[in-house]
Amino acid sequence: MIDSAKIELRNLRVKDYEELKISMIKSYHMMPDEYWSKGEIKTLVNKFPEGQLCIVIDNKIAGCALSIIVDYDKFDDTHTYESILGGENFSTHSKNGNVIYGIDVFIHPEYRGMRLGRRLYEARKELCEHLNLKAIVFGGRIPNYAKYADELTPKKYIEKVKLQEIHDPVLSFQLSNDFHVKKVIKGYLSGDHESKEFATLMEWNNIYYTKPENLIKVTKTVVRLGLVQWQMRLFKDYDALVAQIEFFVDAVSNYQSDFILFPELFNAPLMAQFNHLSEPEAIRGLSDYTDRLLDTFREFAVNYNINIITGSMPQAVGEHMYNVGFLCRRDGSYERYEKIHITPAEESAWGMKGGSQVETFDTDCGKVGIQICYDVEFPELSRLMCEDGMNILFVPFMTDTQNGYSRVKICAQARAVENECYVAIAGSVGNLPKVDNMDIQYAQSAVFTPSDFAFPVNGIKAEATPNTESTLLVDIDLDLLKELHNFGSVRNLQDRRKDLYTLKRKKLKLTD
Template identity: 40%
Template sequence: MKKRDVVKVRVARSEDAAAMAAVARAAYAAWPAANIANERNFALQISAFPNGQFVAVSGALVVGYATSLIVQIDDHSPWYNHAEMTGFGTFSTHDPAGNSLYGADIAVHPDWQGKGVAQLLYQARRTLMKRHNLSQVVAGGRIPGYAAYRGKLTAKEYVQKVEDGELRDAALNTHLRAGYRVQGVHYGYLEDQESLGYATHLVMPNPDSQPRKRLIAGAPIRRTARHVRVCATQYDQRRIASFEDFAEQIEYFASTAASYDSHLLVFPEYVTAQLFSTFERGITLLESVAQLAALEERLDSLFRDIAMRYGLYLAGGSTPVRNNGGMRNSAHLYTPSGGIYTQEKLHITPAEREYWGIAPGEGIRVFETPIGRIAIVICYDIEFPELTRMLVEHGVDILLCPFATDERKSYLRVRYCAQARAVENMVYVVLSGNVGGLSRSPSMFINFGQAAICTPSDFAFPMNGVAAEGIVNTQTVVIADLDLGALDIQRQSASVRPLLDRRHDLYELRTKVPVEHIVVV
């Protein structure tokens, strides 16, 4: 390189797209035009990841470029084709939370090849990898010299001879000088006649990578929403005169949740027991439960309509429901699109068995919603650690726990267990309970309650492991934003990691029935 031909590398700008396309056409002159990145491709790539695209310039002249994006690489299945990794050249697949820098393309104008330009571009990539604390740079490398050995050597043999110095390949030797290691040879990476369709799988590790810091800095994007605003009710079980009064109170809470832009609204266990006060006086509790169960369709219609009108995922507490000839304590999840999904209470208290005639429910369900994986454990269910652990092993992010407790000791059993489940499993637990009382209804004559949203206990979460809690025994709501990405990170990198540090050599947890994954729309 002559002194006047000083080349510098800088971050590409949108106005460089046309010049980058010109370099691509010159460097890949033997390729069909449809297989070469055009000005539109480069503009999209710069827009998707501005700091990841570089140009080599001599004065104002663009003489080379290197394009890259951040991706999440599965070490157990590391091979992908170019179109899949790059979103067909648009870089729509760029994931700021990924673990690897993917080298999509590097090209130098033929007039400037052999002058060290490519090595300057590779150095820019290495610096980018280290700046973002990524574990590696990965790429698919062309082997354009292989066509001359068609029928004489396999692609793998050809690559090995280049690595051993017996043969030279313009592209592969450049990659090796840059510090890449060949991890494999694959077919179908690009439509590349010179390479006969083959490519090397190249890896350049980052020796200074700090994976734990990377986990904390990133926020893996695995589902549609990674932050969820949750509203939990403290519901006043006061006397009402009609079903319409009940509907008015339910809508009041929905309106409140919607006014605070909540995604999810949670009501307490047996919230519908408020309707006992509208039934004929003097009937037995079992008769009241039967009348309440007879309102199932009307209640579903009410909650479903409210969820749709207010655009909420609405956990309608729980209510007695007849199922398979018995009475079950059933919770329903209502969706903005009109869906209704059910989880029955699995563990029944002695009082429910004796006075309410409730039988244990069936089915362990995980609801795959657009806002995260949700499960419902009703009151007493939270006191069984095995159930929560199974649900979390099936990917649950948010555990909803509607409860009904009559005095402080009862409440604290639920509250302490909810907090323990949050810590043990790195999961959010949302508590919604009743307050007040119904003087004419012996089953609900008194309630002690405090809604709360419990979190794990580590640096990414509140000091006391509580995102929000209400004032005891007062009708109100509690609202908190839950960071689901923090769960993904902390389960891997927290100060203590109960999910990872279990002694599988000493004990195990097994289900006797399948855990159902239900896709919620």
């Protein structure tokens, strides 16, 4: 019956999921709980529909090949499966990437022996050529290696498979389809006991690839940060506040900075006009300026050719008040971020509510994360952002006392070490005698680094003078992070015991 059945090769659709799930469970007989969720399949189809291929026989999913596009120059050949995926949101996928990365291929056991896998591989190759991408790359399991591990190194095992002295159901198939072994990776897929957690990094090169002409280098490796240590003072009106903002944007952009970072609730001086109201009413009055400020920042970002991280501002969403900020890119686009963890004072005085989005953001200087003050004291957020590919973490903060500042500083330094990234913090100084709950400020803005030979011995790239209005201009080298990830004295990211613990992002079900 199978011989006479119609075989259809096409792109996968979200509505195929139930049939796909059946096929996955049958195919992953050794790992029955490791199939893709419907949410993950939906994300893949939405992000890269051409790359999700399936073979259908008699309305059944007989086989499937899933893939993403990555900018492989941002990775190295010793990556792990988890790091290349970029989490359940596949944050590493980039339409401007140069390589198709295969993340899964499987054939339903009932349809094996029909050369369906070859059809999927050939379709991937055609797609690679059509999109003018450099290569197809993926990490391949070597499931028969466990039988020979006591007598053969992975290298010797691969050589024998190439000579057809040993048959490996995965590697033998990949070699027969014109893929070559680029490298052996240790610890590629946690829990793959059949392969002893080794994998072969397989590659197929597109001989028709034509390198695009890059007139402008899009992603920078040396990035200049401008941090504003903002003086809290009473302003005559809104226009006076905006004039002070523009002064700093102008000054920092004159030094060709890529980013400027403002502190948390830097616009609090405008709350003086609401001081006769209750604290919840006053913060709601301040929130009326947020949309206007966003428009102003977006205009400045374009006019001064600089990416602006606006610190934070209150924003009313329905009945609730949130502490939010915006990343205003110099191309005119923008993103919104939220303070996830609200301090007891924010909750009791202003009725603030914690946000629900943990995200990283693409920029022309790579992926960045942004956390507002208290958030940096919770290491889980930074680790999730790190797994999404974050290289720079920006922390706008506001602390009234030196011990409050010390909490932010110490935790920010820890985040830099444990996530092997740069962390920039910017706060406010001075006082606001006519604004309740905002009397005094203490800050020392700084840029922190990992602590290894390529970085300052104390992990501090630069610090501003404490409690004085100023700017801090700092150059950071993103290539040093890539080197650290692989050749550091210690490797905090690689050496995590994922066999003992994992960290997963949950989707919050909102009731409002």
